[in-house]
Amino acid sequence: PDHELETTVLIVGAGPAGLTMALTLAQYGVSHHLVERYAGTAHMPRAHIVNQRTTEIMRHLGIEDDLMRAAVPNELMANNLYVTTLNRPEVARREVYGRGADRRPHYSQASPCEVVNCPQTVFEPLLVNALRRTGSDVHFQQEWLDVRNDGDGYISTVCDLRTGTTHTVRSRFIVGADGGRSRVLEAAGLHLNGQTALFHAASIWFTADLSSYLAHRPGVLVFNVHPGPLPPQRLGTLVCHHPFDEYVLIRYYDPAREDLTAMTPDDARAHIEAFVGEPLDRVEVKGISGWTVDRQSAVRYSNSGIFCVGDAVHRHPPSSGLGLNMSIADSFNLAWKIALVDQNVAGPGLLESYDTERRPIDEAGVARAVNSLIESMELTDALGLADDQTEEEGWAALAELDEASPAGDARRRALTEALDVSDLQFNAIGLELGYAYEAGAVIQDEAPDRRPARQQVLEYLPTTRPGNRVPHARLERDDLPLSSIDLVDGLQFALLVGRGGGVWREAAERVSGDLGVEIAVHTIGPGTAIRDPYREWDDRCEVSHSGAVLVRPDRHVAWRARQAGPDPTASLLDAIRTILDR
Ligand code: FDA
Secondary structure, rough: OOOOOEEEEEOOOOOOOHHHHHHHHHHOOOOOOEEEEOOOOOOOOOOOOOHHHHHHHHOOOOHHHHHHHHHHHHHHHHEEEEEOOEEEEEEEEEEEEOOOOOOHHHHHOOOOOOOOOHHHHHHHHHHHHHHHHHHEEEEEEEEEEEEOOOOEEEEEEEOEEEEEEEEEEEEEEEEEHHHOOHHHHOOOOOOEEEEEEEEEEEEEEEOOOHHHHHHOOOOEEHHHHOOOOOOOOOOOOOEEOOOOOOOEEEEEEEOOOHHHHHHHHHHHHHHHHHHHHHOOOOOOEEEEEEEEEEEEEEEOOOEOOOOOOOHHHOOOOOOOOHHHHHHHHHHHHHHHHHHHHOOOOOHHHHHHHHHHHHHHHHHHHHHHHHHHHHHHHHHHHHOOOOOOOOHHHHHHHHHHHOOOOHHHHHHHHHHHHHHHHHHHHHOOOHHHHOOOOOOOOOOOOOOOOOOOHHHHHHHHOOOOOOOOOOOOOEEEEEEEEEEEOOOOOOOOOOEOOOOOOHHHHHHHHHHHHHHHHOOOEEOOOOOOOOOOOOOOOOOHOOOOOOOEEEEOOOOOEEEEOOOOOHHHHHHHHHHHHHHHHO
């Protein structure tokens, strides 16, 4: 044969996006082959904020418990701190990630899952182990080189870096999950808009006992607001990877003036101790790495059977913590579509909806991350820190915060306002959970959310309006708790109906029979198998007793009927045909 290996989906890159793609395809029983050029998973922590939607996706993949065991729990993410040095009382503290008493109910009503802190160095091995349990695996030290299309599929050339030899892999689809310098994107003739290297940053990963500084005010991020010549936060930002002994210190630097490769562990230790404000007993520097802040989005995410996901199609600053989360969401959006097209249950048009659905959401994420970075400067302004002042002037401005004077009142008011703005970055449940696919594999029946942008970021609105993730409601089956987001299994669609929804059962059977698509009908309410003890589904479903909500395998609503019309079978058939391009 003209190739050595054959598979349905060749996945390039075993970062969060590629591993999620492999794990989801494994769940759907789609053959795949995952190649990764490095010998192992991420060697530096990088991304770590796992938002509620990502934890939900891990729940759908059966590994929420693994994640909860491995991750730093939500309680220990409570506080953002702003300090001059760590050994002094903080200048400001803000509750984040849904921990504030005012925010907590929004988070727990919106999802059965938590925001957690799980560095990539911990998260990726967890995904690899889960993948191995399915019988699949990552093929490490295999570099994807290029591809040709012989009219019948793709033939990729892959280099085995251990031996230097190449082999070919034939596949029906290729998923480029190959990160910031995606070769797959280029080979597919796709390109990005935007700018690279807006800033240069260095991450210093270390272990040290910081409990005496942080145990009474645990959190993920400590921002430095030490007075003195800018860049602001010149001493860096401290990121918790494991409380209170493993951290990353991120510093922006100027590559024209500083050579990162020349940084020794002693230099790194000096940076850490400057941030802390005093010498530490024991510091172990585990790694130093440089990276750039980019602002880029791909103009298109796919070209016929080649799809790009994750950092391959969007790059942005770590502010807002969206990179890993959007990358995982891309894969989870695409995997079921590939599976249904591969099984001939859906037409090729379904694959087009990956770009239509994900690109606007990711573009909004890139814009938010950049705005979050810009907005974070407002805090230094509010504190009276400026780039043209001396260190003494900076200290004098900070001292005003404690003054019993009109200037003190004004300074405190400005600080509160700046902290309110930071909610857009750190309490952004609307952005993280409330995004909706306006077009694609959905049938819209209502105008989009027209609330002010700020509200859309900060507040999650449970709704079955098509395109949204189906709202969470606490339900019970056989006296065991479950969520309305749990009612989809594998590649099934779920049709959620109320007590008068019997007509939908027959409709679903007919449509399943005609089109070969699995539709599980769940009746929710009193006297049925699934109870709605707190009437949360009743409150959130937005359809009448005879209506129905059609949920896709990725838990987004595809279509809904407010009530059963004269011919439910015809309307369901019509909806599924449109959604699946049949
Ligand atoms: P990723 O880059 O992780 O993986 C791509 C993989 O493809 C790599 O393993 C690479 O080796 C492999 N590969 C590339 N070319 C190949 C080829 N030709 N053949 C085979 N393999 C190939 N995000 C977030 O959500 N929250 C956060 O808090 C942060 N914080 C953060 C901090 C720092 C310092 C950085 C640098 C980044 C973040 N991010 C983040 C962003 C996050 O790290 C990033 O968005 C995700 O890792 C993207 O995941 P992907 O799987 O798309 O790419």
